[in-house]
Amino acid sequence: MRNEEIPNPAVYRLSFYLRQLESFHRGDRHTISSKQLGEALGYSDAQVRKDLAYFGQFGHPGIGYRVDELIHQLKKILGTDKISHVLLVGAGNLGRALLAYKGFVHKGFKIVAIFDADATKVGRKIGDLLVRSDQDIASVVAELQIRVAMLAVPVQAAQAVADQLLAVGIKGILNFAPIALNVPGDVVVQSVDLALQLEQLSFRMTLGDSSPGDESSL
Amino acid sequence: MRNEEIPNPAVYRLSFYLRQLESFHRGDRHTISSKQLGEALGYSDAQVRKDLAYFGQFGHPGIGYRVDELIHQLKKILGTDKISHVLLVGAGNLGRALLAYKGFVHKGFKIVAIFDADATKVGRKIGDLLVRSDQDIASVVAELQIRVAMLAVPVQAAQAVADQLLAVGIKGILNFAPIALNVPGDVVVQSVDLALQLEQLSFRMTLGDSSPGDESSL
DNA sequence: GGATGTGAATGCATTCACAGCA
DNA sequence: TGCTGTGAATGCATTCACATCC
Numbered sequence: 514m515r516n517e518e519i520p521n522p523a524v525y526r527l528s529f530y531l532r533q534l535e536s537f538h539r540g541d542r543h544t545i546s547s548k549q550l551g552e553a554l555g556y557s558d559a560q561v562r563k564d565l566a567y568f569g570q571f572g573h574p575g576i577g578y579r580v581d582e583l584i585h586q587l588k589k590i591l592g593t594d595k596i597s598h599v600l601l602v603g604a605g606n607l608g609r610a611l612l613a614y615k616g617f618v619h620k621g622f623k624i625v626a627i628f629d630a631d632a633t634k635v636g637r638k639i640g641d642l643l644v645r646s647d648q649d650i651a652s653v654v655a656e657l658q659i660r661v662a663m664l665a666v667p668v669q670a671a672q673a674v675a676d677q678l679l680a681v682g683i684k685g686i687l688n689f690a691p692i693a694l695n696v697p698g699d700v701v702v703q704s705v706d707l708a709l710q711l712e713q714l715s716f717r718m719t720l721g722d723s724s725p726g727d728e729s730s731l
Numbered sequence: 732m733r734n735e736e737i738p739n740p741a742v743y744r745l746s747f748y749l750r751q752l753e754s755f756h757r758g759d760r761h762t763i764s765s766k767q768l769g770e771a772l773g774y775s776d777a778q779v780r781k782d783l784a785y786f787g788q789f790g791h792p793g794i795g796y797r798v799d800e801l802i803h804q805l806k807k808i809l810g811t812d813k814i815s816h817v818l819l820v821g822a823g824n825l826g827r828a829l830l831a832y833k834g835f836v837h838k839g840f841k842i843v844a845i846f847d848a849d850a851t852k853v854g855r856k857i858g859d860l861l862v863r864s865d866q867d868i869a870s871v872v873a874e875l876q877i878r879v880a881m882l883a884v885p886v887q888a889a890q891a892v893a894d895q896l897l898a899v900g901i902k903g904i905l906n907f908a909p910i911a912l913n914v915p916g917d918v919v920v921q922s923v924d925l926a927l928q929l930e931q932l933s934f935r936m937t938l939g940d941s942s943p944g945d946e947s948s949l
Numbered sequence: 950g951g952a953t954g955t956g957a958a959t960g961c962a963t964t965c966a967c968a969g970c971a
Numbered sequence: 972t973g974c975t976g977t978g979a980a981t982g983c984a985t986t987c988a989c990a991t992c993c
Contacts, residue, residue: 791974
């Protein structure tokens with residue numbers, strides 16, 4: 514699994530391949546060609562082959578790719594072949610929606626603790642989790658050995674909470690606040706800015722469009 | 732505002748520029764150089780200048796860019812300088828979180844109707860909006876002249892609901908279901924796959940990283 | 950025949966470096 | 972001097988095209 518020569522867009526496409534393969538799998542497709550997989554997602558067959566080849570030789574000449582085999586490999590590459598524990602900071606509307614979201618579970622992510630700064634929320638039960646004070650982050654992270662956090666707090670609080678998370682050893686943050694977080698180089702931030710996505714949609718609707726397929730998020 | 736020669740990544744960066752400029756604006760910064768703006772976001776100064784130059788000449792040699800002026804221009808370019816009406820399909824956890832999300836309002840998006848297929852949810856009031864049956868989509872869209880929809884329904888229903896939306900003339904969909912929607916070429920789909928984002932974070936944490944700055948979502 | 954994997958060729962995005970303006 | 976805007980140069984990602992294998 515060599516690195517540093519893998520194009521960033523290819524890493525995103527990996528996730529799309531996996532998603533599409535699982536759809537094919539549900540449809541009882543056993544084998545798939547790069548052409549078919551590409552067509553379903555709006556990529557060329559060469560693109561698909563090259564992307565996959567960055568990570569190994571998964572195909573069978575004359576046959577294509579075995580769906581279940583490739584799913585397994587992609588999960589391994591992406592690190593979602595085993596269960597990861599995740600913590601969530603922010604028990605507002607978004608935080609609660611994230612907690613209830615089934616998609617994370619399917620990918621092997623389990624939210625094991627939820628925190629909020631608001632004393633009126635602390636102690637409340639959401640799903641089967643108790644909301645804890647953000648003062649407890651350090652002890653919980655240490656105890657449960659958590660490396661990943663989701664940040665669903667108001668933008669004004671985001672950087673401060675991120676600093677807290679860094680201080681206790683969190684190495685990956687899925688950030689929902691509309692701000693460029695400042696973090697050291699060994700920490701990864703993946704950001705989701707909902708309003709920004711809508712703004713992008715707006716632009717692409719006003720003559721801005723040109724993309725050949727349908728999907729975005731590249 | 733010529734098109735077709737504008738790199739897609741540049742369009743995304745436009746939104747990041749705007750977001751950062753608003754932060755500088757709140758900090759009472761009146762003028763900003765491409766170097767300063769770039770540094771705040773992890774881009775080179777040349778990148779910033781070239782991106783902005785795709786859309787016009789907004790800078791002042793020797794001075795930089797006037798913050799408020801550039802904010803105004805970017806909003807105009809992105810189409811968020813006026814208020815847009817948006818409809819929301821799906822009154823589940825995510826749908827309710829989207830309805831409550833303040834970020835949309837700030838960018839000029841107003842959710843004016845919410846729909847759900849679940850009869851037990853229809854008629855319930857969420858915020859100051861009544862959940863309506865998805866049967867009513869056609870009449871509401873026609874009456875309110877809506878062109879943009881947010882799709883927050885379960886993945887199994889997503890394509891069918893999307894087809895409904897297309898049929899009544901929706902031209903842009905912000906899709907939260909983890910599926911590549913099939914739409915005609917004149918319709919724009921912008922997708923947000925929450926679990927996919929977490930998966931990407933996972934990959935980038937496991938030796939996968941290389942990005943110079945902190946932000947993602949490119 | 951039908952498909953992969955991959956060097957070589959192309960095309961696109963970023964960076965360089967500088968002319969020109971305040 | 973300080974900074975923009977932009978052609979030219981570079982570097983990166985995608986596509987082509989073909990040797991190879993089932």
